[in-house]
């Protein structure tokens with residue numbers, strides 16, 4: 301999921317008109333890139349219609365060139381390195397195939413008419429990314445998932461610990477350990493499957509009222525229309541930005557930034573996890589935005605409740621655990637648990 305900024309700028313660019321783009325490589329201005337992105341067909345349902353005819357377990361493979369182009373433009377617009385490249389080999393296909401095949405049937409049913417494909421690239425800049433696909437009326441109705449190649453060379457617990465640690469400025473004494481796989485199952489597939497389910501949470505959310513569409517202007521949103529998000533979020537009156545209902549007691553939340561965006565010192569890991577326990581967020585990643593709140597709750601529910609796998613986050617001081625967080629489904633986030641259950645059983 302990328303920032304709201306891009307679509308707002310797209311709207312701005314469409315007003316500007318002007319620059320004719322043959323390919324984004326010829327662009328030397330922001331307006332030109334925005335127009336190239338707008339002309340890229342991969343956000344239209346028409347581009348993906350043949351994919352949706354395939355069984356869900358076959359909707360992966362080498363990333364289409366036009367989608368690669370879309371990602372490169374998006375990275376360039378967001379100031380990330382734009383060296384995104386296709387990554388596809390037999391090992392990747394086997395791991396992805398197994399990850400999709402072992403999804404609980406309820407999850408496959410939820411996304412079978414919405415997931416157009418899962419692709420892998422190098423240098424994505426994040427572990428996973430979901431983009432919405434629009435119908436002829438411009439309504440979001442489906443999603444495409446892109447995963448980063450680095451996910452395919454780390455065991456599950458190594459990847460999960462690394463992702464959570466990216467929110468903190470490194471310090472040799474203080475660390476974070478996230479367990480998503482039992483010792484005999486701590487392999488690459490465990491990482492891919494966990495993140496795939498998180499991204500499928502994003503795909504499911506497209507076109508529903510679990511949270512506002514991530515491209516909508518928050519000034520137009522009434523959050524009480526979104527039962528899941530309104531359990532944890534509000535839209536600040538003066539700034540029209542999200543804030544959580546717990547920001548007065550979970551003050552680190554606003555400084556949580558993952559993947560090269562660390563702003564919190566590692567010595568605050570234990571305190572951050574303790575404060576998380578007084579909220580209804582299932583994880584620190586969930587506390588970043590309403591979309592991540594839903595996708596993380598969806599992923600951890602499927603992972604622990606439907607698949608019976610472990611989920612535990614520990615703050616470490618000199619290698620020893622000090623604070624431990626486990627899913628809040630039977631404590632502070634029981635209402636979110638009920639909402640996810642009703643989605644699964646619909």
Ligand SMILES: [Zn+2]
Pocket residue numbers: 301498499502591592595
């Ligand atoms: Zn996400």
